[in-house]
Amino acid sequence: MTEDRSLEAFRDEVRAFIRESATEEIREAGRKTTSVFAPFKQAMAWQRILADKGWVAPSWPQEYGGTGWSLEQRYVFAQECNRAQMPPILPQNLQMVGPAILGFGSDAQKEELLPRMLSGEDFWCQGYSEPGAGSDLAALKCRADRDGDDYILNGSKIWTTYAQHANKMFALVRTSSEGKPQQGITFLLLDMGLPGMEVRPILGLDGAPEQCEVFFSDVRVPCANRVGEENEGWTVAKYVLEFERGGSTMGAWLVPAVERLREQCEQVDELGQRRLDDPVLARRLEELEIEALAVEHTEKRVNAGLKHGQNPGPMASLLKILGTEVMQRFSELQLEVTGLRSLVYDPGALEIGAAPSDFSEDELLAMPYYMNTRAASIYAGSNEVQRSLLAKAVMAG
Structure with a gap:
């Protein structure tokens, strides 16, 4: 065969x-x-x-x-x-904390935690961003002070996706203020609901509590929950972010999505016309198809390197920029194709099991998707930061 x-x-x-x-x-x-x-x-x-x-x-x-x-x-x-x-x-288990433990965790951590990540028995949230530390993650201030066999956490995290559903968190915390900002950061695993922890959901523009704030007040976490060495969490975090940015299959999502958009453009309306008959729209759709294929091929190159034990390195930044910006252009064209009926705001119709609506799913989903993709060039490190990383890599090379 x-x-x-x-x-x-x-x-x-x-x-x-x-x-x-x-x-x-x-x-x-x-x-x-x-x-x-x-x-x-x-x-x-x-x-x-x-x-x-x-x-x-x-x-x-x-x-x-x-x-x-x-x-x-x-x-x-x-x-x-x-x-x-x-x-x-959901990427937190299998694309974020899982690779961190595979790469830096102890045998005991692998044996105990990995099977529960796979099955979904545990669901992890990511405690990285803070009010003053987002793309500039090295500026984080959430403290973890050593007290015998425990760390005592004080501070807060923000934009913690689905923290209200999680029973575990992986977090970056500051254990030292000496040296460069990237130094003195430690990667910790902790249970949600520990004494002194509080989770506050954040309502988005769509009314959905996808993001959360998490507050720590004298929260005790065993030192055995550390991944890697104390003050070397930045190395673990970079490893995870490279896989978050470069180990994905964004192209495998974009190509089928553009195929569906083409099908939508080929539909005949009540006047017997097709959107695809508009030469300007047809050209934009063709350009988008080429860009989606470019993402797919770039992604395959990066993933081929992963297969042979290579870290994505600067290519992860390139792919993050390319993929998220093509995703945004897709959402813009999808919104234009869907037309004025995409302006309807009906969050109830987006709930699972909602009663049928007078609007099609294409019409109901185009605007929420467009709004959500605005964040794509910010999360996992803003695209401006990624361009700076690429520039430094080229200059260093």
Whole structure:
């Protein structure tokens, strides 16, 4: 059997599994996902289904629950999940803290925590950003002072996605103020709900409490929960951010999304016309298709390096810029194609199981998706910071 035929058979297997395993509620949640983060309940239900199948963490080492798939198989799997509009697996467990523990955790941490991440028994939130430390993460001030076998935490975190659902947190905290700002930062794991912790959801413009503030007041965390050495958390954080920016399958999402937009443009309206008959729109759509393919091919190059043990390095910054800006251009064109009816504001219609609306899903989702993609060039390190990193890398090279 040739490689092409083998991949074709694998693609058929993935399609059949999705068709047979995904409930209608999970499918609806996938269609109604308008940000990086899918509706929590349905995303975790889909994760459990994939975990039971052994398909939840394709990029992890096989000995820790990975699939052992080739790079091509992993991309096919991502493409088919996106073509079927499955809800994306929430990234905190498998794309953020998981790689940190795989790369820097102790054997005891790996044995105890990794299986629970895969199954979704634990859900982790990310305690990185603070009111004065976002893209400039080295400016963080949340303190962790040593007291015997514990650290005592004081300070706060913000933009902590789904903290209200989490039972675990991975956090960057300051354990020393000596030397450069990047020094003196430590990577800690902690249980949510410890005495002295408070979670306050933040309501977004869409009325959804996706982000949270988290406050720490004399919170005790065992030193055994540290990942890596004290004051060397910056190294762990950079490793995680490289994989967050460069180990994704954004191209595998963009290409099917642009395909669906083309289908929308080919529909005939009540006047017997197609949006695609507009030559300006047709050209913009073609340009977007080329850009989406460019993201896909760049991503495959980065992921090929990961397969051979290479860190993404500066390419992670390049891919983050390219992917998020193409995503934003996609959202702009989608909004224009959808037209004035996308201006409706009906958050209730976006809830899973909501009664049918007078508006189509395309019309209901275009504006929330457009609004959410405005943050794409800010999260995981703003694109301005990524360009500075690239410039430094080129000059250093």
